[in-house]
Amino acid sequence: MKTWLTIFLAIFSLAVLPQNAASQGKKVDKKEKKKSADADIQIEGDDVKIEEDGPPTTGKVETPKTPAKDGLDDDVDSLDVDTKPATKTGPSTAKDKGTSSESTGGDKDVRSYWSDIKVVPRKLILKQNRVELIPYFGTTLNDNLIRHILVGGEFSYYISDALSFSVGGHTYIKQQTDRAYLTGLQQRTLPTLNTYLYSATLNANYEAAYGKMAIHNSKILQWGIFLSGGVGVTGTEIIPRNAGHESWVNTNITIQVGVGFRVFISKWLTVWLSMRNYMMQDRFENINRTEASAAIAEEDAAARFINNIVFQVGLSVFFPTDFDYTTFR
Amino acid sequence: MRRIISFLLLINTLAATQAYAADKSDPLKDEPAVRKRILYLPKRLEVTPSLGVSFLQDYKHSFLVGARVEYHLNDYFSFGFSAHYSPLSMNTGLTDEIMSTLPSELEQNTYVNPTPSKSAMEDALDTLRVVVGPHVSYTPAFGKMGLFSSLFFNFDLYFYAGVAFVQFEAGNLSKYVDTSTDSKVPQDHKLHIDIEEENGGWQIGPQAGFGLRIYLNRWIALNAEFRWIYVKRNQAGFDQNGDRNYETLNDVTYEYIRVDSKDAIWENTMFFHFGASFFLPRYAPRSE
Structure with missing residues (x-):
């Protein structure tokens, strides 16, 4: 009798339990189909x-x-x-x-x-106590006669999820525009130009805005907007109007302010964009320069406040590349 | 017998568990990322009055006032038309810098010294007056942003492309007429005043850009937009191609710089627009 009872229970179990499981799934499917x-x-x-x-x-x-x-x-x-x-x-x-x-x-x-x-989705990247390395390139925006390409990098340490301190710098590659040539030719004016050599700054960055967006209501991207400010130096070199004259190099105290945007790709990688203004008091060749000697000409240099606005784009990599979330979902 | 029964029970348990697990796997696959969201765009008309300002211009910045009208077919695509007028322009730093180095009057003989005067340089500049054109827009992304962790806004991001019709007002530079004598023979060669100035009129070219709408409620949004226009123009009245006019008077051949429509080159013109978008009808439903 005991054996028969066991067999009966086994058959009942085989027949009923999988159906229960399947029906549970179907029930959910129906709910899902109802949207x-x-x-x-x-x-x-x-x-x-x-x-x-x-x-x-x-x-x-x-x-x-x-x-x-x-x-x-x-x-x-x-x-x-x-x-x-x-x-x-x-x-x-x-x-x-x-x-x-x-x-x-x-x-x-x-x-x-x-x-x-x-x-x-949780916040994709937690940044506190992590370091960030940002190789970037960019271009100057606000000089019609001479354009510079930037190549550089920045190294940041986050003391909180929003605030970081960084050291960064870049070198410049100059490109004189057609406008500089035509201005000299047709407006009979040889422009007084300096070329940037490098910029290096110590910065504080604050992530002021954080958001998420859905692409076609399916893929969710997370992004942030940060403000940046710092102080440093910029090296410039004059481009003599007379090719026979000597040039000299200026080292200018620089104040940097900017705003940036990043899109989070993974727990350690972001796409990084930034617009920054490197402000400095630069020294230019005097328009009445006649001396070929740089030492003499430098004494008569004309000082001028410069806004060097640059656009930078790069990839930022966070180290360590992995982290543990500190809160539950 | 008991072993068989135990085995059957084990199989049954595994099957049940497997069925449960299969049903549980990723039930949100292919589901929308956001439900119950306000459908700000589909089948709504958007009117956006805005102010604009050009940037990265060589000689003159233009300030624009106008509007964009757009009809949204669905969540992603729309078409529209924009029209902006520039009542005001301003010299750039480069223009001021160049003018500061130029003489107030033309040289007596500009054939020898063709340096333009301040007014001659400024008169050669064109001025952007009107930008109109149709476009189609694509709005692939929407989301929510938090500002300083205290203010939260819904927003969407859009891209657009179309055709721009741009009207430039030519500079005031005109042919030189020597009023000091009745003779039509040039007394001195006024090279820069003899320019055949033709840098005005309508131009056509592509336009494109992207923008951001930040929603204040269901029918009002703040709008910031970047616009790029690519048209042929000759901002400073330069002789880009170096061609000349020659005129012989009294056995003397005079050479004139010729500035005409052939000297126009394709140039980038960029604007930022800031405005407010108003949606009609005012009611926006929610998605499922």
Whole structure:
């Protein structure tokens, strides 16, 4: 009898249990096909509250009575967990379950099924106590007569996720434009030009804005905007109007201010763009120069405040290349 | 017998677990990244009055006022038309720098010394007046940004390309007429005043750019836009190609620099626009 009972239980188990498992899957599939946002997006956090809104009946656009924490309509809240307090770290409470059950129509099975799915990407890179190496190149923007190509790099250390200190520098490769040639030829004016040799600065950088964007509502990219300021030196060399005259080199104290943008690619790699103004008091060849000697001409040099605006683009690499998240999802 | 039963139970358990795991794998695959988002664009008309300013110009900066009208077919594609007028322009630092070195009056004989005067140099410059043209836009990305971790905005990013019709106002430089004598024979060769100035009129070329909309609510957004236009022009009235006019009077052949439409070259003209976008209808629904 005992043997028969065991056999019966085994057959019952074989027949019923896989069906249960399959039906559980089908149940979820049906939910998925319904495109019920309540079921898939809202499950993770009760901090995601989506208003039920329809077209206005009075012609006026109604605003929610209880605005979201950030003042928006939480329409891209699924991108937003990082800017909010960390999600719950302990086991779900009865209250949590009750609330989530409401949001999923009371289907506790579905709720438990979805509860461990992470639909919200975390901040891709944590930067605190990491160093960043940025090889970059760029170009000067605001000189019509002489253009410079930049090649350089920057080394940063992050004391927090937003604030870093860096040392950076680049060398310049000059290119005189057609405009310089034509100006001399037709406006009978030989331009007084200096060429930049190098710039090196100590900088402080602050990530002022952080955001995420969805490409075609599928791929999510994370990005940041940072402000930068620093002090350093820039070397310049005069280009004599008379080829027989000697040139000299200036070393100018430089103040740098700028703004940059980065797109996070992985836990250790970003695409880095920056627009910076290297400001300095430079010294130019005097327009009345007659002496060929650089020593004499330098004494009569004309000082002038210069805004050297550059655009830089590079790849930044973070070290160590891996890290552990310090908070739960 | 018990071994067989145990084996069957084990198989059953594994099968059930496997079925569960299979159903659990990546259920969000091919699902949209964001649900319940406000559909700011589809089937809405966008009107964007804006102010613009040129940058990286050699001789004159132009300030623009105008608007862009755009109809969004769906979330990604739209078409529209923009028109801007420049009531105001300003000399660049380079222009001021060059003018500071030029004499106030022309040389007596500019054939010997063709240095232009301040006014001759300035009169040779063209001025951008009107930029109009149709375009198509593509809005591939939207998202949310936090500023100083305290202000949050929805935004989207768009690219556009189209055709630009640009009107340049020619400089004031005109042929020299010697009023000191009735004779049409040049008394002195006023080389720079004899330029056949032709750097005005309408030009056509491609335009492209990208922009950012930051939404304040469902129907108002701040708009910042970069516009690049590539047209033929001759900003400073230069003789780019070195061609000449020759005229013989009293057995003397005079050589005139010829500046005409052939001296125009393709040049980049770039603008930043700042404005506010207004969407109609004002109501924007949410996605599923």
